[in-house]
Amino acid sequence: MNDATSFGVHRLWKDTFVSSLKPGKKGPKRCIDVAGGTGDIAIRILDSARENYADRETSVEVVDINGQMLKEGFRRFKKTMYHNTPQISFHEANAQALPTDKFMDDTYDLYTIAFGIRNCTSIPAVLKEAHRVLKPGGTFACLEFSRVNNPLLGTLYDQYSFSVIPLLGTILAGDRDSYQYLVESIRKFPPQPEFAQMIREAGFTTGRDIDGGAWSNLWGGIACVHTGVKI
Ligand SMILES: C[S@@+](CC[C@H](N)C(=O)[O-])C[C@H]1O[C@@H](n2cnc3c(N)ncnc32)[C@H](O)[C@@H]1O
Numbered sequence: 399m400n401d402a403t404s405f406g407v408h409r410l411w412k413d414t415f416v417s418s419l420k421p422g423k424k425g426p427k428r429c430i431d432v433a434g435g436t437g438d439i440a441i442r443i444l445d446s447a448r449e450n451y452a453d454r455e456t457s458v459e460v461v462d463i464n465g466q467m468l469k470e471g472f473r474r475f476k477k478t479m480y481h482n483t484p485q486i487s488f489h490e491a492n493a494q495a496l497p498t499d500k501f502m503d504d505t506y507d508l509y510t511i512a513f514g515i516r517n518c519t520s521i522p523a524v525l526k527e528a529h530r531v532l533k534p535g536g537t538f539a540c541l542e543f544s545r546v547n548n549p550l551l552g553t554l555y556d557q558y559s560f561s562v563i564p565l566l567g568t569i570l571a572g573d574r575d576s577y578q579y580l581v582e583s584i585r586k587f588p589p590q591p592e593f594a595q596m597i598r599e600a601g602f603t604t605g606r607d608i609d610g611g612a613w614s615n616l617w618g619g620i621a622c623v624h625t626g627v628k629i
Contacts, residue, residue: 411621412438412512415541418614418623419508422447426455427507430531432493432524433514434460435467437474439541443510444480457485461501463492494523496531504533512541516587525600532628538602544615544622545589551618559584590615590622602626 421427421443431439440458447453462468468488480486491497493514509528518524528538546552559581567577588596594604594612604626605611613624 407617408513408621409438411541411616412442414616415439415510415512415539415623416442416446419443419510419537419539419625420446420450421508422451422453422456426453426457428505429456429458429508429510430461430501430506431458432461432496432509432511432528433463433517434458434510434512435462435464435471437471439510439512440471440486441475441478441480443508444485455485457487459487459489459501459506461489461491461493461496463490465490493518493527494520496527501527501531503530505531507533507536509536509538510540513543515540516542516583521588521593521596522600525596525602529601529628534628536628538597538624538626538628540593540597540624542587542593542622542624543584544587544593544613544619546619548618555620590619590624593624597624597626600626601629603629 416439421429427447429440429443431443434440437460440460443458444456447456460468460471462471468490472488475481475486489500491501493511509532511524511528515521515524525538532538546555563581564574564578568574571577587593590613591607594607597604597612604624613622615622
């Protein structure tokens with residue numbers, strides 16, 4: 399369905415997201431990909447580190463609240479060279495309250511969350527946990543649907559979102575309500591400056607809002623990458 403509703407564009411956004419993070423550039427990284435059940439981000443991190451920096455030690459711990467999603471990610475990784483290596487592992491846990499015995503303080507170099515934070519009931523709780531588990535100097539990176547500022551693009555996007563996506567949900571998945579929820583949850587997610595402020599309030603430093611350093615819009619803000627560094 400992701401492919402159908404976005405015409406596969408979510409894959410390009412994920413490619414851009416991961417390549418902007420340059421995993422493996424300054425040596426192997428310990429990464430955690432939260433709400434990452436599909437494994438889409440984890441595979442890109444490992445491939446990017448391997449292909450660009452000959453790094454075969456960067457590792458990703460994939461965390462998701464939904465065991466079925468994790469099974470799907472695990473199944474996909476079975477077909478890859480990373481299967482049964484220390485580079486990948488899957489864990490069932492809530493992003494808002496990662497078990498402290500398993501996900502210890504100051505552990506990771508990179509925390510990623512893609513199209514997941516919007517689904518969590520408390521964004522500040524997720525950010526607080528991200529800050530806790532990252533090492534000082536570690537990077538928080540979030541890919542999420544966001545706000546379109548261009549009025550023309552905004553109108554077209556609204557029409558597509560409210561008319562086409564629920565219809566596609568009905569036709570392809572027999573589930574209009576979930577796709578209506580998707581569209582509405584995107585509109586409720588805080589706009590770029592507000593989310594950047596929440597990231598700072600959780601203890602991260604970000605670039606400046608004014609020159610776009612705090613975030614990077616994709617497709618005019620339909621999606622957006624936010625990053626922060628743990629101080
Ligand atoms: C739209 S999927 C995105 C999956 C993946 N990151 C990607 O981009 O392909 C959203 C994911 O968030 C997970 N999720 C929702 N609430 C969560 C929570 N509180 N903690 C951890 N994962 C959560 C869901 O189970 C689901 O796998």
